[in-house]
Amino acid sequence: MFLGTVVDLGASLEKIEASLKELPLPDFNLESEQVSYNGITGTSIHVRVPKENAHRHLKDILKLADEGPFNDNVIDNIHSLFHNLAQAEAKVHGTSPEKVHFHEVGALDSIIDIFGSAIGLDLLNINKIYSSPVHLGTGFIECEHGKIPVPAPATLELLSYKNVPVYSQGIQSELCTPTGASILSSLADGFGPYPEMNIIKTGYGAGKKQLEQPNLLRGILGTEVISNNSDKDLNNNSKEKLIHENCDRVFVLQANIDDMNPEFYTYLMEQAFEYGALDVFFTPTQMKKQRPGTLIEILSPPDKVNQLRELMLKGTTTLGVRSSLMERVKLTRHQDEVTTSLGKAVIKKGIKDGKVYNWAPEFESVKSLAAKHGLPIKEAYQIVCSEYQPNPNIP
Ligand SMILES: O=C([S-])c1cc(C(=O)S)c[n+]([C@@H]2O[C@H](COP(=O)(O)O)[C@@H](O)[C@H]2O)c1
Numbered sequence: 001m002f003l004g005t006v007v008d009l010g011a012s013l014e015k016i017e018a019s020l021k022e023l024p025l026p027d028f029n030l031e032s033e034q035v036s037y038n039g040i041t042g043t044s045i046h047v048r049v050p051k052e053n054a055h056r057h058l059k060d061i062l063k064l065a066d067e068g069p070f071n072d073n074v075i076d077n078i079h080s081l082f083h084n085l086a087q088a089e090a091k092v093h094g095t096s097p098e099k100v101h102f103h104e105v106g107a108l109d110s111i112i113d114i115f116g117s118a119i120g121l122d123l124l125n126i127n128k129i130y131s132s133p134v135h136l137g138t139g140f141i142e143c144e145h146g147k148i149p150v151p152a153p154a155t156l157e158l159l160s161y162k163n164v165p166v167y168s169q170g171i172q173s174e175l176c177t178p179t180g181a182s183i184l185s186s187l188a189d190g191f192g193p194y195p196e197m198n199i200i201k202t203g204y205g206a207g208k209k210q211l212e213q214p215n216l217l218r219g220i221l222g223t224e225v226i227s228n229n230s231d232k233d234l235n236n237n238s239k240e241k242l243i244h245e246n247c248d249r250v251f252v253l254q255a256n257i258d259d260m261n262p263e264f265y266t267y268l269m270e271q272a273f274e275y276g277a278l279d280v281f282f283t284p285t286q287m288k289k290q291r292p293g294t295l296i297e298i299l300s301p302p303d304k305v306n307q308l309r310e311l312m313l314k315g316t317t318t319l320g321v322r323s324s325l326m327e328r329v330k331l332t333r334h335q336d337e338v339t340t341s342l343g344k345a346v347i348k349k350g351i352k353d354g355k356v357y358n359w360a361p362e363f364e365s366v367k368s369l370a371a372k373h374g375l376p377i378k379e380a381y382q383i384v385c386s387e388y389q390p391n392p393n394i395p
């Protein structure tokens with residue numbers, strides 16, 4: 001359905017097919033058909049493949065992507081889609097992502113579907129993807145695990161990676177499969193109401209099942225609307241950031257420790273930042289039995305929370321990790337390079353609604369000036385602050 005949607009939005013199926021044909025895969029063919037559900041027309045893609053008995057692992061599929069005629073954007077998206085699928089399947093089946101064999105998903109038609117979707121997205125030149133809350137459906141499905149309730153375990157696991165908002169309205173069918181869940185949790189930049197945008201085009205990808213509602217996936221192409229007039233003097237990049245960066249959600253992971261070798265803390269912090277932590281901090285505490293202890297806290301983006309939680313469980317002596325999801329309102333960061341009597345310095349600013357809420361010289365740039373002139377750091381800092389002339393056109 002996703003491939004149908006990108007094709008309906010204008011991605012050329014011929015180009016997608018030509019790219020895919022360069023891969024060392026058995027011969028296949030892609031056909032597009034216009035179908036109508038309750039009077040609404042969409043594109044249905046038929047992936048015709050020969051019967052095969054191949055068992056592919058994650059590394060085989062990633063190799064296919066790496067060796068194909070694709071640009072970095074397509075390769076990154078394919079990697080992220082299959083990594084997430086492998087991680088979810090591994091978690092459900094109690095194995096490792098490398099050992100997972102992709103039953104349905106490793107099948108030729110699924111590879112063509114997923115690779116084709118990544119190529120199609122790239123052809124449409126899309127910078128950001130937003131998704132509505134996801135309609136899961138309900139009921140039961142028959143698969144390799146027998147009769148299991150909707151949503152499938154891998155679907156749920158994948159949707160948890162980005163805290164995807166979901167709902168069900170009683171339709172007795174599987175409306176989001178693991179492949180669909182992987183596309184959303186790997187590629188979407190945000191979930192919820194429509195972002196402010198000017199609509200350019202709407203496309204519909206058609207599913208195969210007859211449902212009580214039109215079985216279509218709707219994609220809307222648009223350009224971002226910059227609505228905040230007071231921000232009109234910022235350059236385009238900064239404008240884009242203002243819209244999307246002012247509020248987000250982060251996980252706070254916590255554990256209290258009173259029995260760990262202090263040498264381990266530094267390594268934990270280094271690893272946490274490598275895994276994508278936004279911040280890591282250690283606070284001295286007084287714990288039960290009058291033991292001095294340490295409160296470890298890691299701030300994590302939603303898509304990194306599972307890895308960071310695992311890192312805390314494996315890399316410390318804790319027996320549990322608490323987590324809470326918090327809303328974070330942020331100032332938009334902006335940097336100015338200024339010329340002072342000591343030389344060039346960087347001023348960092350926190351901006352909201354076109355106003356500067358905070359500004360300060362960037363420490364490293366002042367440190368270099370202090371060292372260059374043999375000045376005490378306090379003096380260099382003072383000089384940069386007193387000589388800084390804000391640009392009235394750029395808050
Ligand atoms: O056969 C297996 S192992 C299987 C596992 C899971 C898990 O959630 S684990 C799900 N499914 C179902 O297979 C079909 C096809 O899914 P696609 O993502 O390939 O479209 C679907 O019904 C899944 O729920 C199978």
Ligand code: NI
Binds near residue numbers: 089092093154
């Ligand atoms: Ni499975």
